[in-house]
Amino acid sequence: MSSLSCGIVGLPNVGKSTIFSALTNVAAESANYPFTTIEPNIAVVDIPDDRLTKLHTLLNSKKNIPTSLKFVDIAGLVKGASKGEGLGNKFLASIREVDAIAHVLRCFEGNTTHVLGAVDPIRDLEIINLELAISDLQILEKRLTKLEKIKKSGDREAIKEYEIVETISQLLNENKNINLKRDFSVNDLDIVKKLNLISIKPTMYVLNYGSEAVNKEEIDRLKDIIAKKNGSFIEIYGLLEKEIKDLDDNEKKLFLDEYEIEETGLKILIRKAYSILDLVTFYTADENETRAWSITNNSKAPIAAGKIHSDFEKGFIRAEIIEYKNYILFGSEEAAKNKGVMRSEGKEYIIKDGDIVHFRYNL
Numbered sequence: 001m002s003s004l005s006c007g008i009v010g011l012p013n014v015g016k017s018t019i020f021s022a023l024t025n026v027a028a029e030s031a032n033y034p035f036t037t038i039e040p041n042i043a044v045v046d047i048p049d050d051r052l053t054k055l056h057t058l059l060n061s062k063k064n065i066p067t068s069l070k071f072v073d074i075a076g077l078v079k080g081a082s083k084g085e086g087l088g089n090k091f092l093a094s095i096r097e098v099d100a101i102a103h104v105l106r107c108f109e110g111n112t113t114h115v116l117g118a119v120d121p122i123r124d125l126e127i128i129n130l131e132l133a134i135s136d137l138q139i140l141e142k143r144l145t146k147l148e149k150i151k152k153s154g155d156r157e158a159i160k161e162y163e164i165v166e167t168i169s170q171l172l173n174e175n176k177n178i179n180l181k182r183d184f185s186v187n188d189l190d191i192v193k194k195l196n197l198i199s200i201k202p203t204m205y206v207l208n209y210g211s212e213a214v215n216k217e218e219i220d221r222l223k224d225i226i227a228k229k230n231g232s233f234i235e236i237y238g239l240l241e242k243e244i245k246d247l248d249d250n251e252k253k254l255f256l257d258e259y260e261i262e263e264t265g266l267k268i269l270i271r272k273a274y275s276i277l278d279l280v281t282f283y284t285a286d287e288n289e290t291r292a293w294s295i296t297n298n299s300k301a302p303i304a305a306g307k308i309h310s311d312f313e314k315g316f317i318r319a320e321i322i323e324y325k326n327y328i329l330f331g332s333e334e335a336a337k338n339k340g341v342m343r344s345e346g347k348e349y350i351i352k353d354g355d356i357v358h359f360r361y362n363l
């Protein structure tokens with residue numbers, strides 16, 4: 001099963017590769033000059049999961065397999081990227097391939113060169129979003145030209161898609177954000193998704209702090225602007241986290257306490273990624289293997305079975321479900337079953353976060 005991917009995006013020299021190295025076990029080159037990164041750095045990270053650890057300890061199974069998230073550290077975009085400036089098209093193509101975007105904003109002062117002179121995260125945010133929108137508009141314009149020809153023949157699907165493409169173009173041209181649930185019916189969503197636009201990818205802003213912080217009023221204004229866009233953000237100290245990464249837990253804690261950081265950037269980012277991608281985790285567990293699986297929220301049981309093996313989806317009979325808290329409370333599948341808290345669910349059942357699932361299927 002391939003992992004979902006999160007692209008690290010932003011202007012050059014804002015600390016993207018530093019954050020990438022802090023979050024993953026892969027070292028990426030970071031240096032005080034723009035365009036240090038050209039080819040994307042890629043790392044797959046196991047998702048830390050306390051529930052999985054507990055289940056594994058309880059069952060003492062041979063294998064313990066967490067889910068994973070792929071991070072892609074993409075080269076910096078500059079003004080004009082959508083017109084090819086600074087290898088922009090190549091970098092935009094990398095962004096188009098990821099499932100979610102972590103948009104890094106430099107919120108630290110200091111000697112690090114800023115491609116635009118002064119540090120100004122609000123300006124930076126608008127520049128990047130404008131480039132992403134223009135890049136999408138170019139795709140939409142090409143599509144409109146093509147659809148115009150097809151729809152002359154009265155092709156219903158082309159007419160429908162034309163309407164959708166026009167709606168999105170208008171929103172982007174007016175610098176409005178696109179809200180899939182608000183702007184489109186469920187039936188239209190497939191058409192929208194096929195366009196593979198960057199502007200509709202789940203996005204989080206990453207406020208990247210350093211020891212020399214940008215002033216608080218500026219940060220508050222930035223947060224207001226993100227809120228107005230219905231966006232979400234996380235706050236991390238990229239460089240600090242990279243530097244303390246290899247310390248032992250006690251030493252690490254001292255540093256984190258000093259900066260009043262309660263949780264590592266990795267955990268914060270993963271939680272946010274799960275929320276913007278609208279994912280939940282379910283588990284399979286036996287003496288052989290305890291394993292976590294991520295799945296889109298509101299998925300039905302056969303879809304979950306299909307995550308494990310496509311044959312399980314085809315041959316799905318039922319799913320036996322124990323809620324996490326009951327599994328831990330009674331200590332085993334057998335005990336939970338005897339206490340009557342194992343439920344048998346059919347193909348309409350919607351998998352809940354934390355379900356421990358035993359699929360029954362016919363091959």
Ligand SMILES: Nc1nc2c(ncn2[C@@H]2O[C@H](COP(=O)(O)OP(=O)(O)OP(=O)(O)O)[C@@H](O)[C@H]2O)c(=O)[nH]1
Pocket residue numbers: 011012013014015016017018019029030031032033034035036037038075076077108109110111112208209210211212237238239240
């Ligand atoms: N003072 C300070 N410098 C930082 C911080 N985070 C990153 N830097 C420095 O900023 C410079 C650029 O960092 P990178 O991680 O290479 O930035 P990038 O966004 O990947 O840059 P490109 O790959 O060129 O687009 C490096 O010299 C880092 O050490 C920080 O919090 N404080």
Ligand SMILES: [Mg+2]
Pocket residue numbers: 016017018029030036037073074075076
């Ligand atoms: Mg870089």
